[in-house]
Amino acid sequence: MSDFTVATQAIGSRRQGNVKRIALRWLLYVLLCLFALYYLLPLFVMITTSLKSLEEIRTGSLVALPREITFDAWSTAWSSACTGIQCEGLRPFFWNSILIAVPAVVISTVLGALNGYVIAQWRFRGANMIFSLMLFGSFIPFQVVILPMARVLGMMGLAGTIPGLIFVHVVYGIGFTTLFFRNYYVTIPHELVKAAKVDGAGFFRIFWSIFLPLSLPIIVVTVIWQFTQIWNDFLFGISFSQAGTQPVTVALNNIVNSTTGVKAYNVDMAAAIIAALPTLLVYVVAGKYFIRGLTAGSVKG
Amino acid sequence: MKGASIMSEWLERHIPKLVLAPSFAAILLFVYGFIAWTGWVSLTRSRLLPKYDIVGFIQYDRLFQSPRWDTALNNLYVFGGLFIVISMALGLLLAILLDQKIRTEGVLRTIYLYPMAMSLIVTGTAWKWILNPGLGVEHIIRGWGFESFRFDWLVNPKFAIYTVVIAGVWQASGFVMALFLAGLRSVDEEIIKAAQVDGIPTARIYSAIIIPSMAPIFLSAFIVLMHLAIKSFDLVIALTGGGPGYATDLPATYMYALAFSRGDIGQAASSAMVMMAVVFAIVVPYLYSELRTRNE
Amino acid sequence: MTPILDVKNLYKNYGSVEVLKDINVSIDPGDFLVLVGPSGCGKSTLLNCIAGLEPITGGAISIDGRDMTDVSPKDRDIAMVFQSYALYPTMSVAKNITFGMKVRGVDAQTQKTKLADVAQQLQIEPLLNRRPGQLSGGQRQRVAMGRALVRDPKLFLFDEPLSNLDAKLRVEMRTEIKRLHHDLGASMVYVTHDQIEAMTLASKIVVMKGGVIQQMGTPSQIYNRPENLFVADFMGSPAMNLIPAKAVKNGKGMRIEIERPEGGPLILNDAANPDLPENVILGLRPEDIAEAGFRAGKQVQTAHCLVEIVEPAGADTYVMSDLGGKKVTARFHAETKAEPGATLEFAFDLGKVSYFAPNTGQRLN
Known part of the structure; x- marks a missing residue:
């Protein structure tokens, strides 16, 4: 009899423990979902606002779904919103950003790969010093270089041009691209280069036949990192561009802050989404590599 | 023939250096040369055009007497301090919550981290709309019946800097979460198992074993956030434009305004050098120790 | 060539x-x-x-x-x-x-x-x-x-x-x-x-x-x-025994004395190496120290030693004794009756011996 009570008590307390555990679990999920809402809210508001008419924005609530979906704001943002005196929407600037980002990403990645290969696998005296100097160069606040850079671009005849911006992004991007490739190649045993040397292969042959085929993951990480950095750049864009060559971030800021006419929040939001779309897309498609780049770019060495 | 083979031998031996040389030269010139140039100009009377006669620290005197720079520095302390502390706390909390074998971890992680993929200009634009007193959060809450509710930080010179904190934390905390999560996962599982066998409660395992072993990650997160805070420029421009007045100026926006709108190169250079010095003081020891441990 | x-x-x-x-x-x-x-x-x-x-x-x-x-x-x-x-x-x-x-x-x-x-x-x-x-x-x-x-x-x-x-x-x-x-x-x-x-x-x-x-x-x-x-x-595993010893002129050859904890020094007589200095290090491989009776040869000498540790290794048994302040390993046959604490007669094959100078470490013979 007493045995029986003890047993039921045990079961009871175990059940109690289970109930507590399940309750905690639920609490955990509720918390996590609340946080998810916090992170999603701005995106949600941006999207819904961009699909509303101005009339509805003025009368309705910020977080309400649009009663009537309209894409007018999107087409305005894309092709006719005013960025100062010009009223051609984001489209030309979106292309500017592509024309800047694509070559800059390609050039800085190629240079980073070669530099990283040299530093990690062909170590010579002073290579570590060079690496430290390059690494530190990617940490400076760029404010400290924009004044002389503006003058040098002027002297080279590149002031306010897209090649000028490509140049700037390459120069200040190679620190990071070198870091990425160096840290990747440094994990590859040096014996591989030795074996290939004995096999008769030279510097470029070894890079091309042995290291490059190994590098796909780090190329993806680097390309994504560079693309995100360059696409999202604002400081260089606003400092070194002129009316026709501004990147999309500068144009977005101009649309939002243009004082002419009625404040068209829906157009602002549509423009913001358009400007964010390429990098968001990259993030959604290749998030794993994006995160790897972020962590590699911060946990250094 | 002999000459050619000597030439090719020489090339073969020096090709790694030759490959590295252009990048290194570029960094030397465009990073270190330019820092030197800015440093030089910060010691002159340069205004609209740079002058090269060194006159001493007058630009720095002017800088530290300028009330606007004073505001910018104060804002950097407030913004930097809150931004770093809140992002770290939130990031750590999210990482620990996500570390509880959550089934939907992948999706949640994606959601927490996506702001990091967006331009700060976009972030600023979005929050500017959400926080605007006319139609934003204030409007909603008044709509719920709290007629006297006020939330006008964006246009209130006293509180505007906190809106920058809100947007900054939203953008960066997911990234801190990712760093911490990676750190939690890298803790030796056998230690955790040993602690579980010893009957130590989960909260205690975190506070006494796991978190202390992540000290290097705290340092990395701190350095990255500090660095972001000092360089913050886009976010302020997009969110408040440095206003109202210059209530939300940061050193970065101050420098830009002086350089490009006010045409005061001397002041811009000296403020840039101060920023540089701060970053230098934080990043150099960090990079130095990281590189040294790596090389050993 | x-x-x-x-x-x-x-x-x-x-x-x-x-x-x-x-x-x-x-x-x-x-x-x-x-x-x-x-x-x-x-x-x-x-x-x-x-x-x-x-x-x-x-x-x-x-x-x-x-x-x-x-x-x-x-x-x-x-x-x-x-x-x-x-x-x-x-x-x-x-x-x-x-x-x-x-x-x-x-x-x-x-x-x-x-x-x-x-x-x-x-x-x-x-x-x-x-x-x-x-x-x-x-x-x-x-x-x-x-x-x-x-x-x-x-x-x-x-x-x-x-x-x-x-x-x-x-x-x-x-x-x-x-x-x-x-x-x-x-x-x-x-x-x-x-x-x-x-x-x-x-x-x-x-x-x-x-x-x-x-x-x-x-x-x-x-x-x-x-x-x-x-x-x-x-070179060699187990390693060569390197035993500090004293060499004393003894007629045409040398008398080698090795300290041990009890029972006075162990004495070996080496006639083949007459010109050794006073302090030497004597090197003998484990296989050159055997149980008495299991090793024959012109220069094999026997002496009683205290067995300290016995390590059977299948094919052989390693027996250790304290000589000259060192653990000296001898390789005995597998069926040996050696037991820790017992005193046994060991056979030292001086035909295989190496001598080294303690200060320079160089070979003497």
Whole structure:
């Protein structure tokens, strides 16, 4: 009899423990979902606002779904919103950003790969010093270089041009691209280069036949990192561009802050989404590599 | 023939250096040369055009007497301090919550981290709309019946800097979460198992074993956030434009305004050098120790 | 006969650190030279210098009579097998083996024939289309050997090729390398820290320490007549017993006294080595100390010793006793009745003895 009570008590307390555990679990999920809402809210508001008419924005609530979906704001943002005196929407600037980002990403990645290969696998005296100097160069606040850079671009005849911006992004991007490739190649045993040397292969042959085929993951990480950095750049864009060559971030800021006419929040939001779309897309498609780049770019060495 | 083979031998031996040389030269010139140039100009009377006669620290005197720079520095302390502390706390909390074998971890992680993929200009634009007193959060809450509710930080010179904190934390905390999560996962599982066998409660395992072993990650997160805070420029421009007045100026926006709108190169250079010095003081020891441990 | 490899007065510095000091080594065609020593002794650096993968600071290296000092690795007519195998990870086994020929512009038909030959020789035909990542350690090892064999070089270089394998495979591959050396009659230089590998493979051994050659000779010379204490201690397992002793002139020969904890010094009489200084270190390998009655010979002497530890090892039993302040190991037969605490008669074979000077460590006899 007493045995029986003890047993039921045990079961009871175990059940109690289970109930507590399940309750905690639920609490955990509720918390996590609340946080998810916090992170999603701005995106949600941006999207819904961009699909509303101005009339509805003025009368309705910020977080309400649009009663009537309209894409007018999107087409305005894309092709006719005013960025100062010009009223051609984001489209030309979106292309500017592509024309800047694509070559800059390609050039800085190629240079980073070669530099990283040299530093990690062909170590010579002073290579570590060079690496430290390059690494530190990617940490400076760029404010400290924009004044002389503006003058040098002027002297080279590149002031306010897209090649000028490509140049700037390459120069200040190679620190990071070198870091990425160096840290990747440094994990590859040096014996591989030795074996290939004995096999008769030279510097470029070894890079091309042995290291490059190994590098796909780090190329993806680097390309994504560079693309995100360059696409999202604002400081260089606003400092070194002129009316026709501004990147999309500068144009977005101009649309939002243009004082002419009625404040068209829906157009602002549509423009913001358009400007964010390429990098968001990259993030959604290749998030794993994006995160790897972020962590590699911060946990250094 | 002999000459050619000597030439090719020489090339073969020096090709790694030759490959590295252009990048290194570029960094030397465009990073270190330019820092030197800015440093030089910060010691002159340069205004609209740079002058090269060194006159001493007058630009720095002017800088530290300028009330606007004073505001910018104060804002950097407030913004930097809150931004770093809140992002770290939130990031750590999210990482620990996500570390509880959550089934939907992948999706949640994606959601927490996506702001990091967006331009700060976009972030600023979005929050500017959400926080605007006319139609934003204030409007909603008044709509719920709290007629006297006020939330006008964006246009209130006293509180505007906190809106920058809100947007900054939203953008960066997911990234801190990712760093911490990676750190939690890298803790030796056998230690955790040993602690579980010893009957130590989960909260205690975190506070006494796991978190202390992540000290290097705290340092990395701190350095990255500090660095972001000092360089913050886009976010302020997009969110408040440095206003109202210059209530939300940061050193970065101050420098830009002086350089490009006010045409005061001397002041811009000296403020840039101060920023540089701060970053230098934080990043150099960090990079130095990281590189040294790596090389050993 | 021209030596296939001749290293003369070689020096190698890293900055101000001297890693190789005045190295002189020469081997004939068909020799199997093993460089052996503890880690950090410079043996791998020496191999890399021979390969041309490390520039040298001073001296000269010639291969088959040709000065190679400033010649790049690809022109030295060598092949090398590495510790990590260093297989090209993105290439198939076949491509790994033919890469060198491809780089050198060898025509496809020759490549194919040579590949087939080597694959057959090493029995790796079924693996040719696989990637290195899909192979076991032993298979990778074979592929690495294949990559070297296909070159048919003047000189093969091996850098600790077996140290990443487990014990059983290591013994198998050791035999395999020995067989290849025999079949090919090739000249080889082989680096290892494993003295058993050195003994079994070499026709000539170089023992190194601190960037200096300690002794060079045939395996039997190195084993039986070590030049100094380091070589005596390093080669052989269990290690040679090195016992501090006193030598006293005794008629035509010497009387050797060894201190022990109780029962007065142990006395041995050595008639063959009359000119020893007073303090010596006496070296005897465990197999040269046996249970009395199980070892015969002109110079075998017996003495009573206290047994302290008995370690049966299957084929033999190792028996330890405290002599001259050292744990001295003797190799007894498996059926010995030795027990800890008992006093037994040990047989010392002074025909095999080595004497060293305690201060310099150099061999005396």
